[in-house]
Amino acid sequence: xxxxxxxxxxxxxxxxxxxxxxxxxxxxxxxxxxxxxxxxxxxxxxxxxxxxxxxxxxxxxxxxxxxxxxxxxxxxxxxxxxxxxxxxxxxxxxxxxxxxxxxxxxxxxxxxxxxxxxxxxxxxxxxxxxxxxxxxxxxxxxxxxxxxxxxxxxxxxxxxxxxxxxxxxxxxxxxxxxxxxxxxxxxxxxxxxxxxxxxxxxxxxxxxxxxxxxxxxxxxxxxxxxxxxxxxxxx
Numbered sequence: 001x002x003x004x005x006x007x008x009x010x011x012x013x014x015x016x017x018x019x020x021x022x023x024x025x026x027x028x029x030x031x032x033x034x035x036x037x038x039x040x041x042x043x044x045x046x047x048x049x050x051x052x053x054x055x056x057x058x059x060x061x062x063x064x065x066x067x068x069x070x071x072x073x074x075x076x077x078x079x080x081x082x083x084x085x086x087x088x089x090x091x092x093x094x095x096x097x098x099x100x101x102x103x104x105x106x107x108x109x110x111x112x113x114x115x116x117x118x119x120x121x122x123x124x125x126x127x128x129x130x131x132x133x134x135x136x137x138x139x140x141x142x143x144x145x146x147x148x149x150x151x152x153x154x155x156x157x158x159x160x161x162x163x164x165x166x167x168x169x170x171x172x173x174x175x176x177x178x179x180x181x182x183x184x185x186x187x188x189x190x191x192x193x194x195x196x197x198x199x200x201x202x203x204x205x206x207x208x209x210x211x212x213x214x215x216x217x218x219x220x221x222x223x224x225x226x227x228x229x230x231x232x233x234x235x
Contacts (some may be wrong), residue, residue: 026105027052029095031060033113037231039086041117047094050078055098063093063110071121074098091115091198112234114183114198116190119146121202124153124189126209134212138179143171144190148201151191152230156206159185163234166190184211190230197234 034046041063049058051074059081062068072079083090091114095107122144132138142151151172153163159182165172176183189204 002071003067023064025098028106029055029096029098029108031094031111033111033231034080036229037112037234038114038116041086041088041115041150043086043096044162045083045086045113046082047081048078048115049096049098049108051098052100053077054100054102055105056101058096058097059098060094060096063095065092069134070152086115088115088118088199100107112198112201112231114231114234115202115204116230118199119148119192119201121190121204122146122148122151122189124187124204124207126187126207127219129192130208131184131210135178136173137177138183138209139173139175140187140189140190140207141171141173142167142204144191144201146170146201147193148191148196150197150233151189152233153187153189154230155183155187157182157185158229159183162229162233166183179211181211202228 029051032048055074059083060070093110095110097105097107124142127139147170149167151167163174187207192200
């Protein structure tokens with residue numbers, strides 16, 4: 001890390017208040033997490049920074065690590081930053097800025113990146129069981145042995161919105177008065193502790209829920225697809 005272009009080495013990352021004020025006339029860049037705001041440990045991370053056509057070099061920085069600095073030359077009006085393996089140290093608040101022929105832009109908004117899979121998984125069960133008749137009451141119970149106080153139950157098909165709950169006792173219950181076709185699917189539970197919101201657990205073992213006499217679904221883990229949606233909880 002730390003590929004600084006010469007112009008930035010000369011100007012320095014942290015400019016004076018006067019200079020920064022002048023740069024406010026430049027459009028702010030946009031930072032985008034291509035792989036979502038919650039990424040499983042060891043999975044690749046793609047962060048895109050986008051600005052005006054005048055941008056020549058983009059620089060990515062992390063609030064928690066003043067030595068973290070990545071630069072990429074612009075292709076058209078954006079740059080893509082690639083990290084092959086997500087890890088615990090990469091979690092944090094990221095922003096970017098760009099350098100043009102006229103100077104340096106203000107920072108983009110700060111965006112949170114969380115790592116999942118660094119805390120043991122919670123547990124998930126369904127009541128009355130993994131098979132339920134249509135129209136019958138249905139509930140899910142998720143709990144953690146790690147005292148996680150924020151828990152989320154989610155369905156892989158995405159027909160049911162993410163069920164995010166505060167869990168002061170490391171346990172939540174989510175209920176539906178009538179089970180229907182949309183409730184059928186594969187469910188998992190994931191969580192984190194409020195004092196460390198950027199370090200998430202492994203997902204629970206998948207729970208396959210069938211409604212009525214439909215064939216039992218083949219279990220599959222789709223947490224990598226759902227994690228971008230989970231990132232909305234970081235905002």
